[in-house]
Amino acid sequence: MTQNKMTADLLWQLGRITALGLSNDKKNIVYKVNTPSVEENKQNTKHYFSPINGGNPTEIETTDSILDNKKLSPDGKYLLSHQEVKLQNILGKDFYPELEKAEVQIYDSLNYRHWDTWNEGKFNHVFYSENKTDAPKTDIMENELFDCPQKPFGGDEDYIWSPDSKNILYVSKKKSGTEYAISTNSNIFQYELETAKTTNLTEENQGYDVAPQFSSSEILAWLQMQRDGYEADKNDIIVLFEGIKINLTAHWDGTVDSFIWSEDSQKIYFIAPIDGTKQLFEVHFP
Incomplete structure (x- = not known):
């Protein structure tokens, strides 16, 4: 059987699949497929669900009716979102508005470019609003020169509701310039809606703190990761239980990619690389 040689053109025809979760009835896997269009210079997105026991996928217009909206507060009163906010003068036209065609960018430290993206003085911020049409939004990071979701790979998994709907937890590396560029010290912050007070929940740890997730028992x-500046450090699962932080994988010789709680809060399932593959593991709690 003859096969086509892999070319750049063939790669562009491949859809990029992203899992979105299980349907509310736990019977289907919901996912989206992004297909790049060279002609339109954009990604075209379609959504599907497939039965977990096998069967043909079904295309759907939206996922609203079959997936929980994780950005809706548990009490149904508020919605979370994020957007870029322009806070810093970087571009020439920021300083000289009359020079609209100027291509100058002014920097005095590192972090002027992250991978393939220039720092143009814009920062990702988290907002909440009442669950009403056209309700005004509140920026919980107002005037802060920091990002949530984190750049370049962070998404809406970087911010979540507390089970009581009174707090928003979010991930951010609150450093700037050269200090930002050489550090991996992100933290998990808690923003209280009633007082607008922000608390650093992981201040004592010097490396990455990411991917906050509550169990069904509100744990x-x-x-x-423990060490600052070391992106390849061991990634562990930490649980906050009765005010004590417990490292569930401290004595396991491996590093965790991602995790999810079991429905009864008695286990955590996680994915980790081992022997050149990625495998599924579980760890009991407590």
Whole structure:
């Protein structure tokens, strides 16, 4: 059987699949497929669900009716979102508005470019609003020169509701310039809606703290690396239980990619690389 040689053109024809979760009835896997269009210079997105026991996929217009909206507060009163906010003068036209065609960018430290993206003085911020049409939004990071979701790979998994709907937990590396560029010290912050007070929940740890997630019993877990500046450090699962932070994988010789709580809060399932593959594991709690 003859096969086509892989070319750049063939790669552009491949859809990029992203899992979105299980349907509300736990019977279907919901996912989206992004297909790049060279002609339109954009990604075209379609959504599907497939039965977990096998069967043909079904295309759907939206996922609203079959997936929980994780950005809706548990009490149904508020919605979370994020957007870029322009806070810093970087571009020439920021300083000289009359020079609209100027291509100058002014920097005095590192972090002027992250991978393929220039720093143009814009920062990702988290907002909440009442669950009403056209309700005004509140920026919980107002005037902060920091990002949530984190750049370049962070998404809406970087911010979540507390089970009581009174707090928003979010991930951010609150450093700037050269200090930002050489550090991996992100933290998990808690923003209280009633007082607008922000608390650093992971201040004592010097490496990454990411991926906060509550269990059905309202127990918080997240991923953590211990050392600052070391992106390849061991990634562990940390659980906050009765005010004590417990490292569930401290004595396991491996590093965790991602995790999810079991429905009864008695286990955490996680994915980790081993022997050149990625495998599914479980760890009991407590």
